[in-house]
Amino acid sequence: MVASVRPEGAPVISAQDLVKTYGDVNAVDGISFAIPAGESFGLLGPNGAGKSTTMRMIGGVSQRTAGQLNIMGLDPEQQGPEVRAHLGVVPQQDNLDEELRVRENLIIYGRYFGLSRSYLSQRADELLEFAQLQDKAKARVDSLSGGMKRRLTIARSLINDPKILLLDEPTTGLDPQARHVLWDRLFRLKEQGVTLVLTTHYMDEAEQLCDRLIVVDKGRIMAEGSPAQLIRKHSSREVLELRFGTDRNVAVAERLDGTGDRIEVLPDRVLVYSDNGEESLEAIRGRGFHPITSLVRRASLEDVFLRLTGRSLVD
Amino acid sequence: MTEGRLLRAQAPEVSAAKARRWGSLYFMEHMLRSMRAYVVTIIVTSIGNPLLYLFSMGVGLASIVDRSPSAHFAGVGYLAFAAPALLVSSSVMTCANEMMFPVMDGFKWRRIYYGPHVTPLVPGQLAAGHVMAVGIRLLVQCTVFYLIMLGFGATLSPTSWLIVPVGVLAGMAFGTPLMAYAARIDKENFQFSMIQRFIVMPLFLFSGTFYPLGTMPQAMQWIGWISPLWHGNQLGRLVTIGPTEPVWLVAVHVVYLAALGTFGMVWARHNYARRMDA
Numbered sequence: 001m002v003a004s005v006r007p008e009g010a011p012v013i014s015a016q017d018l019v020k021t022y023g024d025v026n027a028v029d030g031i032s033f034a035i036p037a038g039e040s041f042g043l044l045g046p047n048g049a050g051k052s053t054t055m056r057m058i059g060g061v062s063q064r065t066a067g068q069l070n071i072m073g074l075d076p077e078q079q080g081p082e083v084r085a086h087l088g089v090v091p092q093q094d095n096l097d098e099e100l101r102v103r104e105n106l107i108i109y110g111r112y113f114g115l116s117r118s119y120l121s122q123r124a125d126e127l128l129e130f131a132q133l134q135d136k137a138k139a140r141v142d143s144l145s146g147g148m149k150r151r152l153t154i155a156r157s158l159i160n161d162p163k164i165l166l167l168d169e170p171t172t173g174l175d176p177q178a179r180h181v182l183w184d185r186l187f188r189l190k191e192q193g194v195t196l197v198l199t200t201h202y203m204d205e206a207e208q209l210c211d212r213l214i215v216v217d218k219g220r221i222m223a224e225g226s227p228a229q230l231i232r233k234h235s236s237r238e239v240l241e242l243r244f245g246t247d248r249n250v251a252v253a254e255r256l257d258g259t260g261d262r263i264e265v266l267p268d269r270v271l272v273y274s275d276n277g278e279e280s281l282e283a284i285r286g287r288g289f290h291p292i293t294s295l296v297r298r299a300s301l302e303d304v305f306l307r308l309t310g311r312s313l314v315d
Numbered sequence: 316m317t318e319g320r321l322l323r324a325q326a327p328e329v330s331a332a333k334a335r336r337w338g339s340l341y342f343m344e345h346m347l348r349s350m351r352a353y354v355v356t357i358i359v360t361s362i363g364n365p366l367l368y369l370f371s372m373g374v375g376l377a378s379i380v381d382r383s384p385s386a387h388f389a390g391v392g393y394l395a396f397a398a399p400a401l402l403v404s405s406s407v408m409t410c411a412n413e414m415m416f417p418v419m420d421g422f423k424w425r426r427i428y429y430g431p432h433v434t435p436l437v438p439g440q441l442a443a444g445h446v447m448a449v450g451i452r453l454l455v456q457c458t459v460f461y462l463i464m465l466g467f468g469a470t471l472s473p474t475s476w477l478i479v480p481v482g483v484l485a486g487m488a489f490g491t492p493l494m495a496y497a498a499r500i501d502k503e504n505f506q507f508s509m510i511q512r513f514i515v516m517p518l519f520l521f522s523g524t525f526y527p528l529g530t531m532p533q534a535m536q537w538i539g540w541i542s543p544l545w546h547g548n549q550l551g552r553l554v555t556i557g558p559t560e561p562v563w564l565v566a567v568h569v570v571y572l573a574a575l576g577t578f579g580m581v582w583a584r585h586n587y588a589r590r591m592d593a
Contacts (some may be wrong), residue, residue: 063592072327081334081435084329089433093424097345099352106346111341112434113574114333123324130529155431161324178487 012037012164012195013058018067020053020219027053029069029219037163040196042206042213044143044301046178046309050219051199052092058197061085068315071164085113088157092168092199094149096141101135102152110159117299123159130185131155146180154185164166165189167198171205183208192308202300222308227301234307235299236261242284242291252289259283273299334435340387342431342444347451361456364548365463368401368562369394378492388527389552389559391534393469398469399478399551400524402460405451406482407544410490411515413449415507418497421445422590429591437471442498446580453530456480470555475493477554478581485547488572489578498586505585523549546571 011034020028028050035041043051055058057063057069060076060083069076076083096105106124115123128134131151136144143151150170157165170186171179179202186209190196190313200206205212207227215223215230223230240260244252253265260274274280277296284291322332335342348391350357377393385518400412421428421441428441457479464470464478493510499508521535522528528536539545546568 060593061432073414079331080437081338082328082331084433085330085334085432085435091429091433093426095429097349097427097430098351098425104348108345109434111344112334112338112431112436113324114337114341114435119324159324160327171540226461257411314319 004297007073009036011035011070012072013041013197014056014068015054016068017070018054020050020057020062020063021179022064023313024281026152026219027168028057028064031214031219031221032067033214033217033221033224034201035195035197037195038190039192040190040209040211042199042210043197043199044203044213044305045199045203045216046208049217049309050215052168054216055166059089059166080187085160086099086162088162088165090150090154090157090165090167090170092172096139096151096156100141101137101142101208102133102139102144105141105152106156106159109156113160115160120159125162127155127158130158132181139142143176147174149174150174150178150182151185154182162194164195164197167196169199169201171200171202181206203305207301209289215305217309223304230304231301232301234304235295236273237274237275237299239297239299239303240274240277240280240284241270241295242281242294242299243268243293244270244289244291254282255289259287272302334440338436338440339443339447339581341449342436343447345427345431345446346445346448348450350448355454357452363465364405365460367400368405368485369398369463369469372397372401373467389554394467394469394570395471395556396552397463399481399555400548401520401549401550402457402464402478402482403405403485403517403547404522404524404544405460406457406486407489407547408515409456409491410449410453410486411493411511413452414445414490415497415510418445418494419500419503419507422498423503428587432591433562438587441591442580442583442587446487446494446583449490450487452484453486454479457566470572471558472555475555478551481547481550481554484576485543485550485573487494488543488575488579491576491583493579495579495582496584498590518544528575534540543572543575560586570587 013035016027016032018031019026031054043054045051052216053062057064058071060080063077071083072086074083100108103124109121110120110123131154133148133152136148141149154170169183188195198207198209210227212226214221224235225233249270250265253263253270255274256263259280259295260272264271264274272280280296281296352581380393410593431441432438442537442572521531522542523539528545530540549560550568553560
């Protein structure tokens with residue numbers, strides 16, 4: 001039996017110069033990070049940035065090309081089953097067994113961890129309650145909505161009472177109500193001391209759930225810190241959004257120098273990054289430019305993300 | 316959610332140790348539970364197939380064939396000659412089906428292999444668990460077929476019950492290499508239909524199922540020699556009729572089937588790991 005040998009206080013997950021290569025492509029290109037117990041850690045990045053590949057390596061289901069990786073004091077390549085026994089995993093794509101009933105999906109999944117039927121019977125009921133699916137216990141999985149399936153997948157990942165939960169885009173494709181219910185469930189787990197590692201495309205989700213995150217692009221870490229730190233470092237406090245009309249935006253923007261820290265022209269609007277959006281707006285009006293619409297908002301993680309990873313579409 | 320801490324599970328290292336030891340059985344249980352979705356089909360085919368086969372071939376055809384003075388089927392009636400081969404054939408065909416579409420289902424369509432893949436189980440255990448579940452299905456199917464054979468009076472030897480493991484062995488000898496092949500396919504472009512039409516069906520017809528292999532033209536007899544179905548058919552006749560072949564040839568049948576099954580299993584485990592751990 002291989003037990004965890006993690007020293008007290010050491011990170012539950014640490015990666016050092018992690019590399020994963022597929023053919024000539026470096027999907028992950030020298031990533032390093034450490035996650036202490038109980039932290040909620042996010043990986044942000046556009047499609048193809050290497051987030052899921054990193055998650056697969058942490059989950060012990062993909063062999064790394066180079067670098068060091070340590071989960072609970074264990075190497076996932078050498079002690080894959082032992083590492084995975086510590087983890088709960090919510091995959092990007094649901095893979096519930098639709099031939100089985102809802103409760104049966106939990107029971108059979110728990111068997112993979114060698115858990116006793118008596119434990120699983122009790123645990124399945126607890127998790128159905130946790131996922132607000134008590135009424136669906138005997139339902140067929142294919143009769144569930146997308147949000148219910150996602151909640152069931154999360155419930156399934158908790159069957160072994162994991163201390164680390166890996167969530168790969170947990171709320172993609174869900175409606176706002178379902179997302180908020182899931183955030184609530186995840187926040188409760190965080191309160192219980194579960195370490196959350198998640199990838200997401202949603203900046204509001206990252207801001208809600210993550211204590212700390214890394215922005216990944218082309219397999220490399222572009223920035224690291226708490227959401228507030230990243231916003232402070234890579235953006236102004238506020239953003240002024242102005243619309244002058246698509247045919248005028250570029251021409252006007254060229255004459256707005258000095259009204260903010262930075263100006264960005266998009267096809268439909270001009271963004272003025274400033275610590276005081278109202279002052280900037282007054283200054284712009286003072287120069288004789290009167291936008292069709294204007295909006296002052298707080299800078300968000302999305303501004304940081306787009307600045308670091310660019311606005312060009314990635315498929 | 317319940318207030319306070321949820322129920323505590325066993326230590327992760329205990330989970331990992333149990334999974335290392337019993338993981339294949341855990342997945343076998345999953346597969347068997349999944350089979351309940353088509354349990355009616357399993358029951359109907361397990362009972363219906365032998366009844367249809369034995370009535371049409373063994374009784375209907377036998378009533379004509381056995382009247383012919385030139386007909387020679389190992390010195391026994393046509394029913395006793397054909398019945399063990401029909402059992403083995405049905406086992407091989409069932410195994411072929413269970414090792415193609417459900418494998419693709421596990422990797423691609425419903426992706427159910429990827430649920431246990433992130434647990435302490437390893438891909439080789441998924442392959443082994445799948446094989447064991449199909450083995451149990453074949454065991455039930457062959458047992459039902461055998462009992463119906465008994466009802467038809469189609470067995471002549473006290474060792475006839477051995478037709479059940481022979482049926483399972485022949486099924487696995489054909490099924491496990493198919494499983495390994497299915498694990499390498501990224502997209503199902505009718506390969507499985509082709510296998511059924513151009514491999515399974517010809518083997519069914521040309522593996523000495525309905526007549527002795529020796530009555531076929533010499534140039535076609537090689538089909539039987541390489542066919543696990545022919546080796547299974549001959550072993551089946553050995554146990555239900557009695558010895559009709561030299562001992563060395565019986566040994567060849569056993570070794571050939573066991574070797575194919577072992578090769579298929581090893582290849583399948585390799586392909587599962589290659590596909591899932593990339």
